Structure formats: C-alpha cells, structure tokens
Amino acid sequence: MDGNGRWARQQGRSVNYGHRAGVRAIKRVMYACDDLGVKVLSIYAFSTENWSRSRREVGGLMRLFEETVRREFDELNERGIRVFISGRRDGLSAKLGGMLDDVQRQTRDNRKGILNVCLNYGGRAELVDATRRLIADGVAAAEVDERAIADRLYVAGLPDPDLVIRTANESRLSNFLLWQSAYSEFYVTPTLWPDFDKPDLEAAIAEYNRRERRFGGRVDKA
Numbered sequence: 001m002d003g004n005g006r007w008a009r010q011q012g013r014s015v016n017y018g019h020r021a022g023v024r025a026i027k028r029v030m031y032a033c034d035d036l037g038v039k040v041l042s043i044y045a046f047s048t049e050n051w052s053r054s055r056r057e058v059g060g061l062m063r064l065f066e067e068t069v070r071r072e073f074d075e076l077n078e079r080g081i082r083v084f085i086s087g088r089r090d091g092l093s094a095k096l097g098g099m100l101d102d103v104q105r106q107t108r109d110n111r112k113g114i115l116n117v118c119l120n121y122g123g124r125a126e127l128v129d130a131t132r133r134l135i136a137d138g139v140a141a142a143e144v145d146e147r148a149i150a151d152r153l154y155v156a157g158l159p160d161p162d163l164v165i166r167t168a169n170e171s172r173l174s175n176f177l178l179w180q181s182a183y184s185e186f187y188v189t190p191t192l193w194p195d196f197d198k199p200d201l202e203a204a205i206a207e208y209n210r211r212e213r214r215f216g217g218r219v220d221k222a
Contacts, residue, residue, distance in 0.1 A: 001025070001044060003168030003192030016060035021194035023068055030115065032198035034079070036205060040114045042086075042161060044176050048122035051091060062096065065119070069099045073106075080112030086154040087121035088129070116155060123178030126154055153179060160184065163208045165201075167193045183215050 001022055008018030026043060033041050046061060076083060085100045092100075100119070130152040139148055150156065160180045166172075169190045173181065187204045189196075 001167060001193040001196075002170045004194060006168060007192040007194040015057055016064070018194060019061060019064055023064065025194050025196050027072065028197050029201060030081075032201045034113060035198070036201065038113075038205075040116065040159060040161075042116040042118060042158075042177065044121065044174070045117050045119045046087075046121070047118075047175060048088070048120060048125050049175065062093065066096055066099060069096075069103060073103055076103075076115065077107055077110065080110045081107065082110040082114050083107045084114065084116045084155045084158070086116055086118045086126070088125060090120070092120060114158065116158060118176070121154075121176075123173075123175045127179060129154070149179070163187060163204065165189065165204050167191055167196055183213070185211055185213065 004018035004022040005015045008015050083103045085104055089097050130149050133152040161184045164181055164184045164186050166188045171188050185208050187207055191200050
C-alpha cells in the first residue's frame with residue numbers, strides 16, 4: 001500500500017496524516033471487495049523492515065494500529081469478516097498484541113470473508129519461522145515437502161493470492177508473501193494508496209481477467 005508519504009507531502013501534511021488516510025482507503029477497498037466477490041484480502045500494514053523508519057513515524061503507526069482495532073473491529077465482526085494476523089510479535093507492545101489476539105479469537109467463526117493483516121511481517125522471516133517450526137516439530141529432512149512448509153506459515157490454509165496490487169508505481173515484491181505469491185499476477189498502478197478506491201480495484205481485476213494463467217505450464221491453442 002505505497003504512497004501514503006507522498007500523498008501527505010502533496011497535502012502539505014505529516015507522513016502520519018498520510019497513514020491515517022491510508023487506513024480509510026483500506027476500509028473502502030474492503031467494502032469494494034465485498035461488492036466484487038473477493039473473499040480474501042491481504043494487506044501489508046507494516047513490514048519487518050519498517051522498524052528502520054523514524055521513531056516518530058513508527059510510534060504514530062503503532063498508535064494508529066491500536067486506534068484502528070478499537071474503532072473498526074466491531075463493524076468487521078458484524079459484517080462477518082474473519083481476521084488473521086500474519087507476522088512476528090517481537091517489538092509490538094503487549095497491549096497491541098493482546099488486542100490482535102482478541103480480534104482473531106472473536107472473529108474465528110466468521111465466514112463472509114477474510115482479512116489477513118500482515119503486521120511486522122516479512123516473507124523471509126516467515127520462511128525462517130516456518131523452518132524453525134519444522135525443526136521444533138521433529139520433521140525429518142526426507143519428510144520436508146511443500147505441504148510441510150505451507151502448513152507452518154503464519155496462516156496455514158489460506159489460498160495463495162491470485163493478484164498482487166502495487167500502488168504508487170512501485171514494482172517490487174518488497175518481501176511480501178514470497179512463498180504464497182510464486183504464481184500470482186502483478187498489477188502496478190500510479191495511484192497513491194490513499195486515493196485508491198473501488199474503480200481502481202475494478203480496473204485491477206479487469207486486467208487480471210484478461211490474463212492467461214499458466215502456472216509454469218503451456219497452453220496449446222488449436
């Protein structure tokens with residue numbers, strides 16, 4: 001969800017003002033997903049590399065996460081959305097960690113859609129942690145296969161993403177869902193994230209629907 005900082009500078013405001021606008025965009029996109037039949041939405045809220053940003057920005061983001069959980073959770077639950085949190089808890093406050101645990105526990109029976117929040121997340125960190133779980137579980141080397149690894153990712157059982165959207169003309173994977181995105185389609189838009197809305201999502205899905213997915217194979221045409 002790139003472009004919060006650039007959007008804020010265009011408004012002559014602070015980067016944390018941009019992050020707050022970014023949260024409003026998340027809500028719009030969630031509603032658009034519901035309208036368009038998208039059942040699983042994964043958002044990259046905070047990466048393991050984002051800790052290197054200024055203390056002021058990181059502190060503002062952590063407060064924003066707490067505020068968002070308090071303000072938005074009830075509505076998510078009422079709409080039947082199940083929430084998963086992907087990422088490490090290292091560095092997060094005990095208060096925020098407890099709030100995230102409560103959200104996951106209280107929405108676990110919801111079935112109308114899934115919101116996967118990647119918070120303090122890194123694709124490499126996820127693979128390291130999955131490997132540690134394999135070792136802790138005593139899995140023999142000969143028994144390690146793709147399923148064994150997939151079952152030990154932060155959220156096992158979620159479908160791999162069909163489409164990865166990058167805003168603000170960014171075209172890097174940025175350590176996002178490295179395992180899961182092996183065959184995802186990518187869509188890059190110049191729209192800054194706080195401006196992203198339902199028409200932008202519709203355009204991304206329309207482009208996705210025009211593509212032919214081969215998953216490494218070849219489709220022979222008559």
